[in-house]
Amino acid sequence: MDFSNKVVYEIYPKSFQDSNHDGVGDLRGVIQRLDYLAELGVDYLWLTPFFVSPQRDNGYDVADYCRVDPRFGTMADLEELVEQAGRRGMGLMLDMVFNHTSTQHRWFQKARAGDPVYQDYYIFRSGEKLPTNWVSKFGGPAWKYVPELGKWYLHLFDETQADLNWNNPRVREELKNVLRFWKGKGIQGFRFDVVNLISKPDVLEDDQEGDGRRFYTDGPHVHEFLQELVRDAGIGDMITVGEMSSTSLENCLQYSGAGTGELSMCFNFHHLKVDYRDGDKWSLMPPDRAALLRLFDTWQIKMQEGNGWNAVFWCNHDQPRVVSRLGDDSVYREVSAKMLATCIHLLRGTPYIYQGEELGMTNAGFTSIDQYRDVESRNYYQILLDAGKTPAEALDILAARSRDNARTPMQWDAGENAGFTDGEPWIPVQSNYREINAEAALRQPDSVFHYYQALIRLRKELPVIQEGDISFLYPDQSDVFAYRRTLDGEEVLVFCNLLSKERSLPLTGCYEKRLGNYPDIQWDGQTVTLRPYEAVVLTAVSNL
Numbered sequence: 309m310d311f312s313n314k315v316v317y318e319i320y321p322k323s324f325q326d327s328n329h330d331g332v333g334d335l336r337g338v339i340q341r342l343d344y345l346a347e348l349g350v351d352y353l354w355l356t357p358f359f360v361s362p363q364r365d366n367g368y369d370v371a372d373y374c375r376v377d378p379r380f381g382t383m384a385d386l387e388e389l390v391e392q393a394g395r396r397g398m399g400l401m402l403d404m405v406f407n408h409t410s411t412q413h414r415w416f417q418k419a420r421a422g423d424p425v426y427q428d429y430y431i432f433r434s435g436e437k438l439p440t441n442w443v444s445k446f447g448g449p450a451w452k453y454v455p456e457l458g459k460w461y462l463h464l465f466d467e468t469q470a471d472l473n474w475n476n477p478r479v480r481e482e483l484k485n486v487l488r489f490w491k492g493k494g495i496q497g498f499r500f501d502v503v504n505l506i507s508k509p510d511v512l513e514d515d516q517e518g519d520g521r522r523f524y525t526d527g528p529h530v531h532e533f534l535q536e537l538v539r540d541a542g543i544g545d546m547i548t549v550g551e552m553s554s555t556s557l558e559n560c561l562q563y564s565g566a567g568t569g570e571l572s573m574c575f576n577f578h579h580l581k582v583d584y585r586d587g588d589k590w591s592l593m594p595p596d597r598a599a600l601l602r603l604f605d606t607w608q609i610k611m612q613e614g615n616g617w618n619a620v621f622w623c624n625h626d627q628p629r630v631v632s633r634l635g636d637d638s639v640y641r642e643v644s645a646k647m648l649a650t651c652i653h654l655l656r657g658t659p660y661i662y663q664g665e666e667l668g669m670t671n672a673g674f675t676s677i678d679q680y681r682d683v684e685s686r687n688y689y690q691i692l693l694d695a696g697k698t699p700a701e702a703l704d705i706l707a708a709r710s711r712d713n714a715r716t717p718m719q720w721d722a723g724e725n726a727g728f729t730d731g732e733p734w735i736p737v738q739s740n741y742r743e744i745n746a747e748a749a750l751r752q753p754d755s756v757f758h759y760y761q762a763l764i765r766l767r768k769e770l771p772v773i774q775e776g777d778i779s780f781l782y783p784d785q786s787d788v789f790a791y792r793r794t795l796d797g798e799e800v801l802v803f804c805n806l807l808s809k810e811r812s813l814p815l816t817g818c819y820e821k822r823l824g825n826y827p828d829i830q831w832d833g834q835t836v837t838l839r840p841y842e843a844v845v846l847t848a849v850s851n852l
């Protein structure tokens with residue numbers, strides 16, 4: 309199946325729209341905002357987990373895969389959402405967290421009560437000391453001891469997120485049933501959470517070089533497991549995207565390749581680590597833009613050569629807001645938000661937009677640890693203090709890196725709590741909502757919202773954006789992202805100035821401007837001059 313003409317919009321329901329005054333977003337809230345999403349022009353809505361969960365990791369700790377958590381609504385609400393979205397031409401994608409379950413899940417409860425059948429659903433090891441030296445991605449050891457069993461269980465994330473044992477065929481059957489269930493409800497696609505971590509080796513050993521990830525990332529049976537899941541659950545024609553943690557190009561070609569029977573596309577995160585010092589998320593560094601461009605170049609070209617397919621994106625519920633991270637969230641906020649959107653939307657791949665990105669929403673601006681809700685951020689705050697940082701230093705790091713930057717409530721209007729809730733929001737609203745909100749953006753013809761809308765329309769209009777080949781231009785320029793798309797004699801050129809400094813580049817030929825974040829274009833037929841954060845999209849004009 310080809311999803312090259314589609315655009316996906318990610319909704320984090322908890323922060324999208326509250327409909328019942330409890331300060332937590334819910335499914336009826338999403339229904340209320342469907343017209344807005346249809347106006348933007350997106351094809352699929354990916355909803356992050358709203359299943360029964362203790363919410364230790366905001367729903368990524370699932371206690372029942374087939375029930376709606378009452379705090380988000382009811383199954384009837386979900387059915388109505390599917391129906392109402394469908395009427396507006398949008399399909400729903402659900403988030404399947406199949407690497408682990410919550411320790412509140414019935415399976416884990418039975419395992420903990422001593423049932424050997426259910427213990428084999430998870431990865432338990434006996435012994436006095438830690439089975440391996442692996443580190444949890446949220447900090448601390450990746451094993452938790454259960455005294456009544458005298459055993460440890462593996463958790464690559466929080467200690468309440470126990471890793472499932474995919475080597476057990478019963479586990480695989482259970483998960484296929486979950487997919488069949490949701491397919492039966494009219495769900496059109498799935499996003500698979502950290503799915504390249506599902507296959508662990510039979511024998512687990514200490515990692516002398518790192519935190520253990522090299523043993524389970526793109527693990528021994530991951531491709532077989534995915535093929536089996538997709539085939540047996542009958543989801544091969546649906547849109548499926550895998551979240552691939554620290555993956556490799558070779559593996560992504562297999563995960564998303566035409567005819568491999570795995571997924572339609574994958575997310576990788578290498579381009580979102582160019583501001584990690586020595587690969588450490590909690591050590592700040594200005595973004596290395598030359599590295600960013602090299603990464604796009606390599607991944608785009610190699611995925612094209614190998615017939616793989618990318619999910620292209622800057623933002624999601626785990627990433628800081630891109631305009632604060634790679635753009636300028638003050639003077640050039642709108643212009644740089646549009647430029648960053650242009651970079652992504654014309655690449656070879658299916659673009660993903662994260663709620664609020666289309667408004668140019670910024671980082672949260674939190675200044676106190678009490679404002680943070682995220683388990684990872686709170687853990688790392690303590691880890692940073694233990695490592696000798698002052699509270700002010702640790703808060704500066706969180707302000708740049710916390711996942712809560714993406715989780716502040718969607719800014720709908722200039723009213724109380726940005727129109728998100730008339731209750732007490734579960735997480736503080738970013739205080740710039742009076743200026744940055746959907747209502748204002750819809751009124752303003754040249755808003756970031758309308759620019760995203762134009763990018764989506766352009767994709768629908770031009771097959772070259774959907775299917776064209778890509779090649780990168782001006783490789784010696786580290787601050788200008790420029791590329792060419794071509795298909796059957798059609799051609800699109802994209803120029804994005806990543807900085808506030810003006811740039812001039814040689815350009816000859818017959819082109820016309822199709823889109824840009826400045827009203828005009830500075831091009832004399834020989835040289836194109838790009839103003840601060842300027843983005844221009846040109847199409848070739850045939851001179852017949």
Ligand code: GLC
Pocket residue numbers: 365368369405465501502551625626
């Ligand atoms: C993914 C999710 C993230 C979650 C983690 C564990 O990375 O996007 O939000 O915390 O998996 O499920």
